[in-house]
Amino acid sequence: MDFDFDHVVNRRHTNSIKWDFPIPGCRHEDPLPMWVADMDFPAPPMVREAIQSVAQHGIYGYTGPPPSYFEAITNWCRLRYGYSPDESAILYTPGVITGLNIAIxxxxxxxxxxxxQPPVYPPFFASVRNNNRRIINNRLIADGRSYSMDLDHLRSAITPRTRMLVLCSPHNPVGRVWSEAELRALGEICLEHDLFVFADEIHADLVYPEARHVTFASLSPELAARTITGIAPSKSFNIAGLKASVIIAENPRLKAELDRAHQRIFGLYNANTFAVTALEAAYRHGAPWLDALLSYLDGNRRRVAAFVEDRLQGVSTTLPEGTFLMWLDFRALQLSQAQLCDVLYNTAGVLLNSGADFGPGGEGFMRLNIGCPQALLMEGLKRLEHGLTPG
Ligand SMILES: Cc1ncc(COP(=O)(O)O)c(C=O)c1O
Incomplete structure (x- = not known):
């Protein structure tokens, strides 16, 4: 099946956070947004058709996820990740970060x-702090080519008050797809210290051919018993605005506690009418579109890596193993983070996420979203080149 990922759709004036809401510090009159983690591609045709048929019905009353919704999720997990949770382990949440907050x-x-484990997705920090819990930063180790988890530091940093670890797998922003061996080594520490694990696997579908996503909860029954997994079709099928995600807790005791917490937040229990339909359509019919998307993104990540190497002096990057995000290292330019953002936003006119927002290890970096048609990607890269060229 052919899908057109080259077509540029105008997203301005659609209430898009990425396109219509100014990034703080940007004064450029026509900046190109390459920040917020959604893509500039229409959702798969099968998802749009399913939504249109609900829209045409005209009545948008209270909606619950039907049995077929849970079946679509378990089928997807089994086929795409080789992971087979029971349907009873699944809980609807509007977002994975909502699920994280409920778990905390x-x-x-x-x-x-x-x-x-910073540098990592910024709302993790807010989720811990807003709930008056304390953050233990276990910084990733960077060896110049890739990142790994610092398990020695983790062992020494855990105290009797440490209760949970938030795993970002695949990891936003550094693009690592953790190997089974890495996850097993981490799992041992979690077992030794009796930690709950929130495994944010929202990027699990976005993995390039050289890597394989391993669901943390699939490693052993002991780890499954202490893990809450968050997945969603929102990144994979570009439907983040519909608010469709789930958390999975295979341990019935944890699931029962999550159910009770979920019910206490009045209004959360009813699902969004369009979200239910879109999730099911994406997981049932979206695989060919997703496979085509991945091959398009594979081209984009290689294009960016080559452009950075050949034409952006003082900037470096590596190919991500997963996600549609790339982590660009500007440290050789020796600019402060404020100066770096100012050059990119106001001189180059291109909006990337500031690395500083991703916590320790993020200074001097910027995150680039490559989930867009090639024409936009090349426009962004050329803007970067001009913005960084002196004079
Ligand atoms: C690692 C990670 N988790 C969660 C989210 C957002 O999830 P949601 O919108 O479902 O809360 C993102 C979005 O970029 C993400 O990268």
Whole structure:
């Protein structure tokens, strides 16, 4: 099946956070947004058709996820990740980060410590802090070519107050797809120290051919018993605005506690009418589109890596193993983070996420979203080149 990922769709004036909401510090009159992690591609035709048929019905009353919704999720997990959770382990949430917050509130107490592995997705920090829990930063190790988890530091940083670890797998922003061996080594520490694990696997579908996503909860029944996994079709099929995601807890005791917490947040239990339909259509019919998307993104990541190498002096990057995000290293330019953002936003006119927002290890970096048609990608890269060229 052929899908057209080259077509540029105008997203301005659609209430898009990426395109219509100014990034702080940007004064450029026509900046090109390559920041917020959604893509500039229409969702798969099968998803749009399913949504259109619900829209045409005209009645948008209270909606619950039907049995076929749970079946579509378990089929997807089995076929794409080789992971087979029971349908009863699945809980609807509008977002994976909603699920993370419910898990934090359910399984930890104020003052407890939660491990994050920065540089990492910024809302993890806010989720811990807003719930009055404390962050333990276990910084990733960078060897110049790739990143790994610092398990020695993790062992030494855990205290009796440490209750949970948030795993970002695949990892936003560095693009690592953790290997089974890496995950097993991490799992051993979580077992030794009796930690809950929130495995944010929202990027699990976006993995390039050289890597393979391993669901953390699939490693052993002992790890499954302490893991809450977050997945969603939102990144993979570009439907983040529909608010469709799930968390999975295979341990019935944890699931029952999550159910109770979920019910306490009045209004959360009813699903969004369009989200239910879109999730099911994406997981049932979206695989060919996703495969075509991955091959398009593979081209984009290689194009960016080659452009950075050949034409952006003082900038470096590596190919991500997963995600449609690339982590660009500007440290050789020796600019402060404020100066770096100013050059990119106001001189080059291209909006990337500031690395500083991703916590320790993020200074001097910017995150580039490559989930866009080639024409936009090349426009962004050329803007970067001109913005960084002196004079
Ligand atoms: C690692 C990670 N988790 C969660 C999210 C957002 O999830 P949601 O919108 O479902 O809360 C993102 C979005 O970029 C992400 O990169």
């Amino acid at each position: 509130q359910t399984f930890t107490e104020p003052g407890d410590e939660i491990v994050l």
